[in-house]
Amino acid sequence: MPVYNPPLRDMQFVMHEVFNAVDELKACPKHAEIDADTINAVLEEGGKFAAEVTFPLNISGDEEGCTLDKTTHEVKAPKGFKEAYAKYVEGGWPALSCDPEFGGQGLPFIVNQCFYEMLNSANQAWTMYPGLSHGAYECLHAHGSPEQKALYLPKLTSGEWTGTMCLTEPHCGTDLGLLRTKAEPQADGSYKLTGQKIFISAGEHDLAENIVHLVLARLPDAPAGSKGISLFLVPKFQVKADGSIGERNAIHCGGLEHKMGIHANATCQMVLDGAVGTLVGEPNKGLPAMFVMMNAARLGVGNQSLGLTEVAYQNALAYAKDRIQMRSLSGVKDKSKPADPIIVHPDVRKMLLTAKAYAEGGRALLMFCTLLLDKELNHPDEKVRKDSADLAALLTPIAKAFLTDNGFEATNHCMQVFGGHGYIKEWGMEQFVRDARINMIYEGTNTVQSLDLLGRKVLGNNGATLKKFGKLVAQLVEAEGVNEKMAEFINPLAYLGEQMTKFTTELGFKGMQNPDEVGAAAVPYLRVAGHLVFAYFFARMAQAALRAIEAGSTDPFYTAKLQTARFYFAKLFPETATLMRLARSGSKVLMDTEQALA
Known part of the structure; x- marks a missing residue:
């Protein structure tokens, strides 16, 4: 059976020693009273919830899966899921970072980010039920009418109701401009929606009393393409003016997808047959409103892979220390046993350190992103808000694609450490691999994220936002460039930072002559950008670790951090x-291939 220990020490290190998050947050009036002790206490309790309540349900939930009653269209989650969700609601966990106006606790997003990393390590499939509700909450908070906010946000905040986003349709997948779901205006100001959606995570379940679906559809006079998409709020049960639940709405689960992984989450085919909904935001402006939810989901998916990377690493490390097999190439390491533990072998260490480095780099990136969101929404200085928003937009596709690619690689490595046992279900490792695979696909495939990064976020504004991140890199290089102890971390970072400008400009010129050049280069470009970001954060983590050691600390945590950073720069970067x-x-070698692909 697998194990999981919340990585609280590393979270505290990144948050407090690398980013000085409390001081950053105190500059925002909303968080002026925040302190490190409060954050640490919340995350300690959150770690207990993840490890003790949801983690024990991970394997059993995967084995049981979800059950659809085709007569009633009701879906039942695996045994224990509903009870775990009730404890989650009772503990106030859904409200952590929600607006106090609607019953939230108003804590910074970075706290919720860390809590959800632990939940994803413990049980990704379970975590997806409440996880999507945060995106629905953010979308309605930003674009909902006063009436919609009053009716729905308190229930989403408390966790009494959950949320989904209904985008994908069978015939068009990612190309939302082709969607066909129709919304017919009614005399009372509502709309009746008709159509089908697929791949709707947590689209139907028995954990909460109501489900708030955010649905993309077309009005009768809508223009063609993505400019003619509107967003609608369609509850499972209609909601009365006093907030109580009314009759069942005409939206139901027509089938459950049979998937490679995340078996315990209900991935639904949703049928709308005249379902009553209300317009969110303006007509034909649905995509910008939905992107609030989609961007939150993209960071959330990166967090799912971070969680799986961490838990897979922990189990592979424990196994490698215990499993004996052959002797070390450099001589016997444990004379008391007939063979040495496999952790003595260089390639086993490479696999373990790859997972560890990807977990620690990913944790830093996602904490940084959520700290940017906190500043974007709450900082009193307009320039800080603008710069934070720009950087968050730049880093979001990297957080989604780089972390999920890395997560799949890391979970595969960790399964490999187990040898044949990793392929056997009882150890839990093959489930981590299966669950990790979807993260590279949904909320926009990683190729879509790569095109978004290079085409929109970088070339779309002539590299202006990339230059803002480049300034952070330059500041660190300038501050530590003469520090010999930092040279092994700063020099490769500075070199790639210099190359990145020339590299990006070159691709931009080629793309102007032939747009396919951008499509051909986008995926490797995102990974280069991902390494630039990771190198920056590993250099900052090494900087903080060295300062602690120079101040007299003998905590082996800091030595371990330096060793992981050295591995990252030597073997992954x-x-x-x-x-x-x-x-x-x-x-050319991709597109001039008519015969090869005939």
């Missing part, structure tokens, strides 16, 4: 050279 060569190799 160098792939940037290959990636840039791949990106520069052009589109």
Whole structure:
């Protein structure tokens, strides 16, 4: 059976020693009273909830899966899920970072981010039920009418109701401009929606008394394409003016998807047959409103892979220390046993350290992103808000794609550490691999994220936002460039930072002549950008660790952090050279292939 221990020490290190998050947050009036002790106490309790309540349900939930009653269209989650959700609501966990106006606790997003990392490590499938509710909450908080906010936000905040987003349709997938679901205006100001949606996570279940669906659809006079999409709020049960639940709405689960992983989460085919809904925001402006939810979901998906990377690493490390097999190449390490533990072997250490480095780099990136969101929404200085928003937009596709690619690689490595036992279900490792695979696909495939990064976020404004991140890199290089102890971390970061400008400009010029050049280069480009970001954060983590050691600390945590950073720069970071060569190799060998693909 697998184990899980919340990585509270590393969370505290990144939050308090690397980012000085409390001081950053105190500059925002909303968080002027926040303190480290409060954050640490909340996360300690959150870790207990994840490890003790949801983690024990991970394997059993995967084995049982969800059950659809085709007569009533009701879906039952695996045994124990409903009770765990009740404890989650009772503990006030859904309200952590929600607006106090609607019953929330008003804590910073960075706290919720860390809590959800632990939930994802413990049980990704369970965590998806409440996880999507946060995106629905944020979307309605930003674009809902006063009436919608008053009726729905308190219930989403408390967790009494959950939320979904209904985008995908069978015929069009990611190309939302082709969607066909129709919304017919009614005399009372409501709309009746008709159509089908697929791949709707947590679309139907028995954990909460109502489900708030945010649905993309077309009005009768809507223009073609993505400019003619509107957003509608469609509850499972209609809601009366006093907030009480009314009759069942005409939206139901027509089938459950049979999936490779996340078996315990209900991935639904949703049928709307004249379902009553209300317009969210303006007509034909549905995509900008939905992107509030989609961007939150993209960070959330990156967090899912971070959680799986961490738990897979913990189990692989424990196994490698215990499993004996062969002797070390450099001589016997444990004379008391007939063989040495496999952790003595260099390649086993490479696999373990790859997972560890991807977990620690990913944790820093996601904490940084949520700290940016806190400042974007709450900082009194307009320039700080603007810069934070720009950086968050730049880093979101990296957080989604880089972390999920890394997470799948890391969980595969960790399964490999177990050898044949990793392929056997009882150890839990193969489930981590299966669950991790979906994260590279949904909320926009990683290729879509790569195109978004290079095409929109970088070339779309001539690299202006990339230059803002480049300034952070330059500031760190300038501050530590003469520090010999930091040279092994700063020099490769500075080198890639200098290369990135030339590399990006070159791709931009090629893309102007032939747009397929951007499509051919986008995926390797995102990984290069991901390594630039990770290198920056590993350099900052090394900086904080060295300062602690120089101040007299003998805590082995800091030595471990330096060793992980050295591994990252020596063994993972160098792939940037290959990636840039791949990106520069052009589109001709991909597009001039009619015979090869005949």
